[in-house]
Amino acid sequence: MKTVAEILNSKPDHSVHVISPDVPVLEAIRLMAEKNIGALVVTEGERVVGIVSERDYARKMILAGRSSAVTPVSAIMTSDVITVEPKANHEQCMQLMTDRHLRHLPVVDGGRLVGLLSIGDLVKNVIAEQQSLIRHLEQYIRGE
Template identity: 45%
Template structure:
């Protein structure tokens, strides 16, 4: 059964981070520049949360906060949910669906960051896997 590590091997393990004391505007700019929907948040060299586009909409826009002065730590989701690299793709999909997450950090056995997967990564991986299976079955039947 496919694991999260298979997705990370294909897409890479680079993850954008931001300091907890940075402004929300800094976070939005970093997400736009990186073309990502989430950043992991560091506080004193320790991962403490995740900030997403949804956090911005709910905790800045709707609450009327100023993105130029509000620190990321005030709007980030913490503690954050994560999986290990050996988690199955099905487990990731279940967590993302049940908790309504679009981004899931991956931490190894030493709680070191191994990467992050998005719902788009999971769907792309599943689609590719199904394509391979369909091709194999078609060749088998055609014989």
Template identity: 45%
Template sequence: MKTLQQVLAHKTHQGIISIAPNRPVYDALIILAEYQIGALAVIKDGELVGIFSERDYAREVILKGRSSKTTTVSEVMTSKVITGKPDDLVESAMSTMLEKRIRHLPVVEQNKMLGMLSIGDILKETIHYQQTLIAQLESYIHS
């Protein structure tokens, strides 16, 4: 099974899509829509300080009657971020994401964010791994 670093290396978009904590939630929503993603890394002075997701928006802005133009990302972001390491295996990341009920996992090494993986990225890699394993087993059985 691949490591998180290997999965990141095969993602199609370049760079880390992020926002500063002092920006309005409205700006974060524009970025989410533009890139068609569900979460943004919140970066301050080059360091990951939180994650802003569609879930944060729904729970902390809409349901509480706040304005997305006057509320800052830092007011509603998830600040206790669960992260993965580049050498973690996909299987381990999936277990963490399911156990913690999270959909996005920043990959961090020495306080530097390398990228973000979604549950979709992890699931896609797991399915590919299982299909390859099945094909190898079928080949072994038929030989």
């Protein structure tokens, strides 16, 4: 069972895109579109203060009739951010994401943001582990 650190290391792109809470929502949406991502970690210095997603935009901006050009990210971000440490395993993360209806988990080590896991990252890992197990079982059955 892989740890969060191992999953992060296997990702082709290790960068975590962050934004400041005082930036207009429009800039956050532009950055998400430019990077083809669904969420940004909101930081003040190195401290994680929130997370903002496309879902937040749809529910808290569009449906509320707010202007994304003047509304700050802090007005729509989720500020009660659930994080994990690099030593957590993928099963713990999947359980947490399922129970809390999360799609993204910031990874924090010693108070410092070190990565971001998406549900897609975890699903890819589970599929890879299952394929590996199937290969090993097939080899065992064939007597290899």
